[in-house]
Amino acid sequence: MENLDWYVYVLFSATVVFSAWLFIRATGYSKTVIVMISAWAILQSVLGLLGFYHQAGSMTTRFPLLVIPPILFLASRFFTKQGKEFIDNLDLKKLTIFHIIRIPVEITLLLLFIHKAIPEAMSFEGRNFDILSGLSAPIIYYFAFVKESLGKTAMIIWNLACMILLLNVVTNAVLSLPARYLQYGFDQPNIAVGFFPFLLLPALLVPLALFSNGAAIRKLALNKNLKLNHQNNEN
Numbered sequence: 069m070e071n072l073d074w075y076v077y078v079l080f081s082a083t084v085v086f087s088a089w090l091f092i093r094a095t096g097y098s099k100t101v102i103v104m105i106s107a108w109a110i111l112q113s114v115l116g117l118l119g120f121y122h123q124a125g126s127m128t129t130r131f132p133l134l135v136i137p138p139i140l141f142l143a144s145r146f147f148t149k150q151g152k153e154f155i156d157n158l159d160l161k162k163l164t165i166f167h168i169i170r171i172p173v174e175i176t177l178l179l180l181f182i183h184k185a186i187p188e189a190m191s192f193e194g195r196n197f198d199i200l201s202g203l204s205a206p207i208i209y210y211f212a213f214v215k216e217s218l219g220k221t222a223m224i225i226w227n228l229a230c231m232i233l234l235l236n237v238v239t240n241a242v243l244s245l246p247a248r249y250l251q252y253g254f255d256q257p258n259i260a261v262g263f264f265p266f267l268l269l270p271a272l273l274v275p276l277a278l279f280s281n282g283a284a285i286r287k288l289a290l291n292k293n294l295k296l297n298h299q300n301n302e303n
Contacts (some may be wrong), residue, residue, distance in 0.1 A: 069185055069263055076179045081265050083172040083270065084109070090169065091276050094162035095154075104131040105272070108138065112271045114266035127262045128247035134267055138275035145279070146286065155290070157285045163280045163287075164209050164223075167230060170202030173273060178267075184263045185260040187249065189240045196237050227281040227288075234277055241270065 088105050095101045110176070112134060115121065121130055145151030176190050181191040188194035208226050214219040244258040260266040 069183070072180075072183050072185065076176060076183070077265065079172060079179070080176045080269075083169060083176065084265060086172075087166070087169040087273050087276065091280065094159045094166060094280070096157070096159070109268060112267055113264050116267045121262035122265055123262075124246040124257070124259065127259070128245040131242070131245055131261065131270070133142065134261065134271040138271065139278070140278040142275050145213070146282065149156045152286075155286055158283050158287070160284055160287055161209065161213050163284045164212065165205060166280050167201050167205040167277065168274065170198055170205070170234075170277070173269065174199035174202065180260045180266070184256055185241070185263075185266075186258045187244045187254040187256050190237060190244065190256060190258060195240060198230075198233040198237050200252065201233055208216055210234070222241050224285055224288050227284045231278060231281045234274065234281075238270075238274060 083168070088109070092098065092102055092105065121127055145154055174196065177196065178187060178191045178193065180186045181193065189256075190196055192199045204226070208218065208223070212223055225277055240254075241258050241261065243252040244254040245261075246257040246259060249257040261270055
């Protein structure tokens with residue numbers, strides 16, 4: 069993607085670092101999580117820099133290697149004793165504010181569309197409304213944890229809505245990969261996910277965002293004694 073301006077790389081790279089920090093913060097700076105996120109990000113970054121995902125002929129078949137392993141691992145946390153304990157110890161406040169990362173992500177996607185690296189449908193000029201999740205995150209945070217006027221049901225609905233909006237983007241991203249984009253009527257292929265650092269969107273940011281929503285829903289739905297204004301210690 070030689071025609072991509074340098075500031076797009078800088079913006080998204082900063083977003084990845086910021087996102088990882090926000091999630092690690094929600095875990096109480098778990099050393100295990102720090103190591104796992106760092107190792108996975110480094111592995112996929114190296115593969116991207118070596119051109120493993122670049123080729124249009126193999127990008128579509130190799131794309132699952134970016135997203136399926138972290139999705140399966142994080143999903144398994146909801147079904148194991150150790151995983152459930154991990155989720156229950158997460159800070160709900162920080163899981164909520166984590167979703168502000170969707171604002172710079174959506175700006176990046178718009179820039180990628182302008183530079184013809186993804187189809188319009190993946191940007192908020194098309195069928196991607198996920199920026200609403202990012203814009204609403206600080207509002208939800210304020211009314212739930214500062215004003216204490218937002219209940220658990222509203223929080224659950226918001227997290228579900230955020231998941232649906234993100235899954236919509238993921239669907240468009242998968243259907244617009246090089247081997248199938250014409251079949252589904254997209255204006256151009258989604259090639260950005262084959263290049264560093266943008267491959268970290270499906271490899272890291274999307275799984276963390278979905279997990280954060282799911283973890284928040286579990287905490288809100290299953291913990292009857294949970295009070296929104298009494299979370300884990302602030303860091």
